[in-house]
Amino acid sequence: MGIELESASKTPSLGRVTLEDVAHLAKVSPATVSRCLNRPESVNLDKRARVNQAIQTLGYVPHGAARALASKQSRMVGAVFPAIDNTLFGTSLDAFQRTMADADYTVIVASSDYDPVREKQHVRRMLQSGIDALMLVGLARDEETYELISAHAIPYVTVWRLADQQVHPAVGFDNRAAAEHLTDYLFSLGHERIGVLSGILDHNDRAQDRLAGVRDAYAKQGRTLADNDLIERPFGVEQGREMLRLIMSQEIPPTAVVCGAEPLAYGAIFEAAAQNISVPGELSVAAFDDTWLAGQISPKLTTVRTPNMEIGEEAAKYLIATLSGVQPPLPRPLETDLIIRDSTGRPPTR
Amino acid sequence: MGIELESASKTPSLGRVTLEDVAHLAKVSPATVSRCLNRPESVNLDKRARVNQAIQTLGYVPHGAARALASKQSRMVGAVFPAIDNTLFGTSLDAFQRTMADADYTVIVASSDYDPVREKQHVRRMLQSGIDALMLVGLARDEETYELISAHAIPYVTVWRLADQQVHPAVGFDNRAAAEHLTDYLFSLGHERIGVLSGILDHNDRAQDRLAGVRDAYAKQGRTLADNDLIERPFGVEQGREMLRLIMSQEIPPTAVVCGAEPLAYGAIFEAAAQNISVPGELSVAAFDDTWLAGQISPKLTTVRTPNMEIGEEAAKYLIATLSGVQPPLPRPLETDLIIRDSTGRPPTR
DNA sequence: GTAACATTTGAAAGCGCTTTCAAAATTTAA
DNA sequence: TTAAATTTTGAAAGCGCTTTCAAATGTTAC
Numbered sequence: 001m002g003i004e005l006e007s008a009s010k011t012p013s014l015g016r017v018t019l020e021d022v023a024h025l026a027k028v029s030p031a032t033v034s035r036c037l038n039r040p041e042s043v044n045l046d047k048r049a050r051v052n053q054a055i056q057t058l059g060y061v062p063h064g065a066a067r068a069l070a071s072k073q074s075r076m077v078g079a080v081f082p083a084i085d086n087t088l089f090g091t092s093l094d095a096f097q098r099t100m101a102d103a104d105y106t107v108i109v110a111s112s113d114y115d116p117v118r119e120k121q122h123v124r125r126m127l128q129s130g131i132d133a134l135m136l137v138g139l140a141r142d143e144e145t146y147e148l149i150s151a152h153a154i155p156y157v158t159v160w161r162l163a164d165q166q167v168h169p170a171v172g173f174d175n176r177a178a179a180e181h182l183t184d185y186l187f188s189l190g191h192e193r194i195g196v197l198s199g200i201l202d203h204n205d206r207a208q209d210r211l212a213g214v215r216d217a218y219a220k221q222g223r224t225l226a227d228n229d230l231i232e233r234p235f236g237v238e239q240g241r242e243m244l245r246l247i248m249s250q251e252i253p254p255t256a257v258v259c260g261a262e263p264l265a266y267g268a269i270f271e272a273a274a275q276n277i278s279v280p281g282e283l284s285v286a287a288f289d290d291t292w293l294a295g296q297i298s299p300k301l302t303t304v305r306t307p308n309m310e311i312g313e314e315a316a317k318y319l320i321a322t323l324s325g326v327q328p329p330l331p332r333p334l335e336t337d338l339i340i341r342d343s344t345g346r347p348p349t350r
Numbered sequence: 351m352g353i354e355l356e357s358a359s360k361t362p363s364l365g366r367v368t369l370e371d372v373a374h375l376a377k378v379s380p381a382t383v384s385r386c387l388n389r390p391e392s393v394n395l396d397k398r399a400r401v402n403q404a405i406q407t408l409g410y411v412p413h414g415a416a417r418a419l420a421s422k423q424s425r426m427v428g429a430v431f432p433a434i435d436n437t438l439f440g441t442s443l444d445a446f447q448r449t450m451a452d453a454d455y456t457v458i459v460a461s462s463d464y465d466p467v468r469e470k471q472h473v474r475r476m477l478q479s480g481i482d483a484l485m486l487v488g489l490a491r492d493e494e495t496y497e498l499i500s501a502h503a504i505p506y507v508t509v510w511r512l513a514d515q516q517v518h519p520a521v522g523f524d525n526r527a528a529a530e531h532l533t534d535y536l537f538s539l540g541h542e543r544i545g546v547l548s549g550i551l552d553h554n555d556r557a558q559d560r561l562a563g564v565r566d567a568y569a570k571q572g573r574t575l576a577d578n579d580l581i582e583r584p585f586g587v588e589q590g591r592e593m594l595r596l597i598m599s600q601e602i603p604p605t606a607v608v609c610g611a612e613p614l615a616y617g618a619i620f621e622a623a624a625q626n627i628s629v630p631g632e633l634s635v636a637a638f639d640d641t642w643l644a645g646q647i648s649p650k651l652t653t654v655r656t657p658n659m660e661i662g663e664e665a666a667k668y669l670i671a672t673l674s675g676v677q678p679p680l681p682r683p684l685e686t687d688l689i690i691r692d693s694t695g696r697p698p699t700r
Numbered sequence: 701g702t703a704a705c706a707t708t709t710g711a712a713a714g715c716g717c718t719t720t721c722a723a724a725a726t727t728t729a730a
Numbered sequence: 731t732t733a734a735a736t737t738t739t740g741a742a743a744g745c746g747c748t749t750t751c752a753a754a755t756g757t758t759a760c
Contacts, residue, residue, distance in 0.1 A: 018716060029740040034718055044738065059501065064479045065424060066716035068415035069745045076458070076479060085437060085444040094435040094461055101460060101472065106479045108426070109459045110451060111444055122451065129414045129426060129456045151409065237646050263642070270646050292613070293643070296587055296620050368746060379710040384748055394708065416746035419715045 017060045025054035037062060068130050076106045077319060078126035079135040082114045082204070086235075087291050088261075088308055089137070092159065095312030096135060103320045105132075114203050120145045127152050133319040139163050139170070140205040155322040157315045157331075161206050165330040171315040175206050178304050178336040179213025179258070182286055185338060186256045187221055191284065191347045194218075195229040195254035197243040197264045207260050210288065214258055229254050233264075240267020241274075248277065255347035256284035262291050265301055269343065280345035290339055300341035307334040367408045375404035387412060418480050426456045427669060428476035429485040432464045432554070436585075437641050438611075438658055439487070442509070445662030446485060453670045455482075464553050470495045477502050483669040489513050489520070490555040505672040507665045507681075511556050515680040521665040525556050528654050528686040529563025529608065532636055535688060536606045537571055541634065541697045544568075545579040545604035547593040547614045557610050560638065564608055579604050583614075590617020591624075598627065605697035606634035612641055615651055619693065630695035640689055650691035657684040 112119035163170035265287035290305035321328035462469035513520035615637035640655035671678035
């Protein structure tokens with residue numbers, strides 16, 4: 001006798017399954033379904049069960065935009081990197097995304113190509129998309145970008161370098177101190193002239209910091225970095241080779257070089273090999289990053305390990321905490337390690 | 351006489367600037383402002399000017415969620431990669447993001463860690479966020495994931511391998527043919543036993559394809575790949591070293607190895623150097639990818655160049671076209687090139 | 701000058717959710 | 731047993747935009 005049809009009225013067959021459909025099936029009000037989704041503990045157990053059952057059978061998937069509009073929270077965060085096609089930032093992004101996903105946040109990503117204008121456009125687009133929070137690399141950018149962010153009143157964090165935490169929350173490490181420490185080490189080996197193969201300094205405060213660190217070390221020796229001993233090129237192995245060629249073509253070349261990033265160091269090492277310049281016999285080479293190659297290449301590279309993964313993870317944690325209302329403690333500076341391997345040694349005795 | 355105050359009523363000072371605020375300032379209806387944003391050519395020139403002016407002075411930024419809710423388009427697209435911390439996928443992601451940004455799309459990214467379950471969760475989350483389209487790597491995944499996507503009726507594209515285009519649109523190249531070609535080349539040098547150092551095959555159809563390609567080449571020689579000559583490990587230099595150790599510890603080891611990805615090949619080369627196995631004198635090493643290191647390392651690596659950047663770009667273009675209504679032609683297979691360098695040569699004469 | 705048509709505009713109805721507020725149900729106290 | 735306090739629920743009002751529809755305006759043709 002009982003009629004088998006159970007959803008005779010109001011065929012929701014076509015189009016998307018809405019929260020209202022769930023409410024009907026579960027015989028509760030839409031408000032209750034919404035509560036089940038957002039604060040389940042505020043709903044009676046049996047209703048909650050009915051609702052979950054209904055969600056299951058209908059295959060209901062909440063509509064993010066509608067939620068965002070009503071709740072003023074999108075559960076999306078943005079991250080703008082200077083580049084995302086390398087292991088360095090890739091590792092940070094990976095950790096950031098992972099940590100965010102665990103907290104049920106979705107991440108929007110973009111690469112700015114080290115260009116502040118492009119970065120601003122990305123930030124604007126992300127803001128438009130409704131991000132709840134934002135991660136940016138470094139501090140050097142258009143004032144307008146900061147204004148845009150503060151106009152939207154969302155939390156943000158800067159990464160990969162330190163900052164005055166009162167001004168901009170930052171998850172990073174002290175590039176300058178790390179560079180100084182590395183250079184100190186080279187001086188301690190007896191080198192007197194240490195060249196610098198740097199990435200492009202403009203719009204890259206990390207690179208600037210590292211250069212400043214080298215200069216700090218120089219200053220402690222009562223010396224200064226000669227103009228000829230500083231070269232600046234885009235990051236890349238080829239550029240590393242070119243810079244090594246240039247710097248070694250001086251009448252009396254330096255006996256050591258500090259590279260602003262690892263690809264440059266690999267280029268330097270390859271080029272040195274090509275020119276029969278012994279490393280570290282005639283030239284010591286050191287760098288930053290400690291990626292997977294550093295310990296494998298020959299000679300093994302002396303380098304500063306940078307906490308790439310930790311940066312992504314800590315930045316995410318900081319934002320998550322901020323978003324969930326607890327004002328987290330300002331992030332502590334992360335550690336770097338000087339990893340001494342085989343590419344550095346005493347200068348040649350002449 | 352004239353009163354200077356121009357916005358005496360309805361102070362919008364607090365909170366977000368809405369489209370309605372713009373409408374007031376420009377003295378037009380909200381509908382017209384909306385039109386200016388979406389189809390400016392349908393609005394009178396002078397009104398359009400007034401509106402743009404108002405947008406400027408108010409610093410109006412549209413509310414994405416509201417737009418998405420009303421228009422059923424979010425201008426966000428998703429991309430799930432197995433990993434994003436390496437140059438390979440990083441390059442694809444970078445190109446994808448770039449191309450999408452040029453078309454004013456925002457991209458949500460996630461890494462699945464080669465885990466179909468995690469991939470499904472990411473897809474679900476992205477769908478929830480309201481993505482208009484989706485990019486996935488390879489074809490092997492839970493049926494449920496495909497169902498989820500088709501329930502939302504959004505376009506998607508699979509990348510990094512070929513597919514029956516009638517079933518799943520795919521932007522990629524023929525991993526199997528490329529591997530066959532590479533192996534053919536090694537056979538043509540005179541090798542008779544060619545080992546395979548593969549990534550983990552499970553849930554990785556690209557790796558499976560490559561292995562199948564090697565087997566195809568073997569078959570043409572009337573031979574078969576010996577079980578001992580196939581080893582499988584996660585991608586990584588360390589694993590490459592380990593696999594080389596293993597495969598070379600056989601009484602009569604192979605005279606060549608094909609590596610499923612470049613880090614494995616670098617591991618193999620480093621380990622060979624450590625064991626004083628001459629490459630290519632005693633052992634030829636070949637791989638896939640052609641990343642920046644391949645042409646720099648010593649010996650320079652023979653490898654198959656894969657169109658990483660093109661994949662990201664073409665995938666994006668395909669989705670953009672689909673989203674804008676023009677049914678684009680199904681993507682053509684991309685080309686790979688066998689780049690012969692110094693890590694491969696004739697087998698040792700015994 | 702008017703009729704017929706094309707173009708530009710605004711009013712209003714949602715899009716699918718959250719959240720306030722008050723009513724209903726339940727528990728606790730007296 | 732009843733009153734008071736507490737918890738659980740539903741009705742309804744938006745969130746900020748797009749889009750339909752009809753009205754208003756502008757153009758062209760006769």
